[in-house]
Amino acid sequence: MNSLKLPAWLSGMNLSGAAGKSLAAPILIIMLLAMMILPLPAFVLDLFFSFNIALSVIVLLTSLYTVKPLDFMAFPTVLLVSTMLRLSLNVASTRVVLTEGHTGADAAGKVIEAFGHFLIGGNYTVGIVVFVILTIINFVVVTKGAGRIAEVGARFALDAMPGKQMAIDADLNAGLIGEPEARRRRNEVSQEAEFYGAMDGASKYVRGDAIAGIMVTVINIVGGLLVGLIQHDMAFGDALKNYTLLAIGDGLVAQIPSLIISIAAGIVVSRVASDSDIGTQVIGQLFAKPQVLYITAAIIGGMGLIPGMPNLVFLLLAAALGGSAYLMAKRAKEQAEAPEAEAAAAAAAGGQTAAPEQEEASWQDILPVDTLGLEVGYRLIPLVDKAQGGELLKRIKGIRKKFAQEVGFLAPPVHIRDNLELKPSAYRIALKGVEVGAGEAFNGQFLAINPGMASGTLQGMETTDPAFGLPAVWIDAAQRDEAQSMGYTVVDAGTVVATHLNHLITTHASELLGRAEVQSLLDHLGKDSPKLVEDLVPKMISLSGLQKVLQNLLAEGVHIRDMRTIIETLAEHTAQSQDPNELTALVRIALGRAIVQQLFPNGGELSVMTLDNRLERLLMQALSTGGEAGIEPGLADTIAQQANAAAQQQEALGLTPVLLVPGPLRALLSRFLRRALPQLKVLSHAEIPETKTIRVTALVGAN
Missing domain, CATH: 1.10.8.540 (FHIPEP family, domain 3)
Structure with missing residues (x-):
């Protein structure tokens, strides 16, 4: 026997690995189109029908073990391909049924014969009823519901995209996540919206498949009768039996995988994302409370005592439910008593039968003062409690990491404790035991901050941003999208506290x-x-x-x-x-180049303020005679006022307020203006790199 030789272009192609995967889709589509056009023998039909059933079971099990919808992101495409596979098989099987149906029930293969004989008992009336019921369940219940859920999910996913993007940006700015993680989350948000939109469209294919299945079955029955009566001179009863059983078997072979995949689609779009698969989630929540099982057992047991009911079945089920509830309650009680038993055993081992005597004071009673401390009211405890899903601890870790990367040293850890003397929603930040900042954050609400460009007003409690003093409003979660559309920056309570803490740590870096x-x-x-x-x-x-x-x-x-x-x-x-x-x-x-880069990150020319020549000469004389104390009070007040006005003018133009002065005056003016104008930075001429271009935008002391 001569060996089969492949063409040169095909033999040189790598069909394994990535190349094989990339060829899978084109080959599959070509096969689907070929099945509609080319006649297939019965054995090949059996093979493809079996593969169709196996594919539907694989899809269903994959959806059951999927934790998040995006874990099965290819599902809309799988839905389309499986639908086209069923339609292609319907066309191929219809050709075989109409051409070979007169030869017997096995004309279209063993799979169709098995569904026609064993599943519907060889009775075409039963087959028609079962087929119609399956089609109605698939079309009216499962597919329609899954499509509606996907439609609503797509709408809500699109509406929530701006808020999710803002939350990602807030985490990035707070240092909780890095740029790669932020990019991954943004991609995930957009993919989620695209997934639900694709599922909404893909569900239409399944509904169309159900309608096509009914039409193909009717066409097979009518066409088969015509072919059997006219072309093959069959008796009406024989033709009706043969072609009806073949058509119904063909329809059931297609509709059962269709129903399975429709159920998988409903599971994927209807579940709420969590850290467990659907089976663990359902069992863990449906049978979590023994009280529910006790009540159900009592109701089922009562029904079992009614005369005429299947008493044994009801009573056995009631006993099983009651026993399960008892075991669950016993296990929960043992878990609750375990810590108490350990504490009692420890006390017995130490021989303590009464409260211990008060110990004498010692040096261990003197606790060191925390360098950084955060105290919260009782309503803010969920923000700092891991057990309650509080994210503030992670944010604080991110703040310290970002501070270390940017400033250059590791800030001391932040010690967090609750303080019942504070208002329920208040917090205070202490540096070496002394309060340096305080504010209120309302857990469950959002702070809408007006950056100066917001339009419109919001209903809520007016306040100011504790970190930067901008006007803000505490709003409910329902107003979040409205506030963002007006131009407000909306952040949650944890972000408010984290941002305030980050600002204070940066401001007091020298003391840390x-x-x-x-x-x-x-x-x-x-x-x-x-x-x-x-x-x-x-x-x-x-x-x-x-x-x-x-x-x-x-x-x-x-x-x-x-x-x-x-x-x-x-x-x-x-x-x-x-x-x-x-x-x-x-x-x-x-460090001049780094200082300038820090103040002017965009490079280019440096827009700065400078001193008037006369003021500069006066200050040089004052420095030579008596330092900062030698500045006349009236002159000092004038410098402060004009510097403040020039700095506000710079900020209004979107520029960093920087005052450029001669080297001998830099330290003097920096110390003098730092307390009144902390946002103003004072540079000397020697600190500016020679490659930079300077543009003077304001003169201090010109009037």
């Missing part, structure tokens, strides 16, 4: 940098550059001196991520000066 944190920074840098660290601390500068320089930088909002540059600059100049302020000025010059 203790000697322990500085030593940790040096240890971390010493892993890569041990010699650099050893030569500087403590040989050239003390640990406290380095801490003071770093605190000076942080107090003015300068990040200390580039510790290598800071250490190298200090190593170069500490031999000439040990003054922390002078060293800070030198380090700022070395």
Whole structure:
């Protein structure tokens, strides 16, 4: 026998792996079209009908074990392909039934014969009734309901997209997630809307398939009678029996897989997403309460006592339900008593039969003051309780991680506790035991913040954003979409607290940098550059001196991520000066490019404010005679007022308020203006890189 040779183009093609998967869809579509056109023998029909049944069972089981609808994202396409497969089989089987039906019930294959004989008992009247009932169930109940759920799900998914996108952006800004995770979530949101829309459209195919199944069956019966009576001279009774059984068997073989896949579609679109599959979810929730089973057992047992009822069946079922409820209640009681029994055993082992005596005071009673503390009222406890699904703990972890990445050192952990002395929805943030911020956050509601461009008013409790002082309104969840459409920034209560905490940590970064944190920074840098660290601390500068320089930088909002540059600059100049302020000025010059990048992230020209020449000369004279104390009070008040007006003008234009001054005046004006204008940054000419272009937008002291 000669071996079969494949064409050269086909033999060179890799049909395994990704290439094979990419060819599967075109090959399948071509096969479906070929089945409609080319005649198929009965054995091939049996093979495809069996595959159709197996495919429907696979789809049903996959939907049952799916945790989220997006886990079976290919379901709409599978629905379309399976529908086309059934229609193709109907066309192919119709051709065989009409051409070979006169030869007997096995003319169209063993599968159709089995459904025609064994499932409907060989009685075409029973077959017609069963076929009509299955079609009605599939068309009127399952498919119509699944299509309606998919339609509503698509509508709600589209309506919820803006809110979900805002929530993702809020998590990203709070540092809870990174950019890759945010991108993945945005894709998931859009895919969810597309999935429900595709399911809404795909359900129409199944409904059309049910209608086509009825029409094909009727056409097969009528066409078969005509072919049997006219072409093959069969008796009317024989023709009716043969072709009706074949047509009904053919219809049932197609409708049963169709019904199975319709049920799978209903399961996928009707379930609520959770962390468990549908079986675990249903069993865990339907049979979770013993009281429900006790009552059901009593009702079923009462029905079993009624004369004429199938007493044995009802009583056995009532006994099974009652026994299950008893076992569930016993197990729950044992789980609840276990901790108490352990506590009692521990007490017995220690020989304690009464309350212990009050212990003497000791040094262990003196608790250290928390560097960072967050106290919440009792209504905000769910936000910080993992057991109640609180997300604030994760947000705080994200804040500390983002702070470390941006600022350059690890902030101390935030100790969280409840405080019954606070209002139920209030919270306070403490730094070294002293309150630095407080506010109210209403769990379950949303804070609509007006960034200055919102149009319209909202019904709710008016307030201000605790972090930045912007006007805001506490609204219900039902108003969320309306507020977003008006231009408000809408965040939940946990985000409000997290944003306020993040703002305060950034503002007080210099106070959070203790000697322990500085030593940790040096240890971390010493892993890569041990010699650099050893030569500087403590040989050239003390640990406290380095801490003071770093605190000076942080107090003015300068990040200390580039510790290598800071250490190298200090190593170069500490031999000439040990003054922390002078060293800070030198380090700022070395970090000039990073400082400018931090204030002007978009690059290009730098829009800044400067001092009038006369004011500049007066300040230089005051600096030479008496420092900051040498500035005349009237002049100081004028500088503060004009700097404030110029800064507001800069912010109105969307620019960062930056005052550019000569090097000797920078520290003086920065300390003087920092308390009144914390948003204003003061730079010296030496800190501006030579590659940058400067544009003066305002003069302070020109009037």
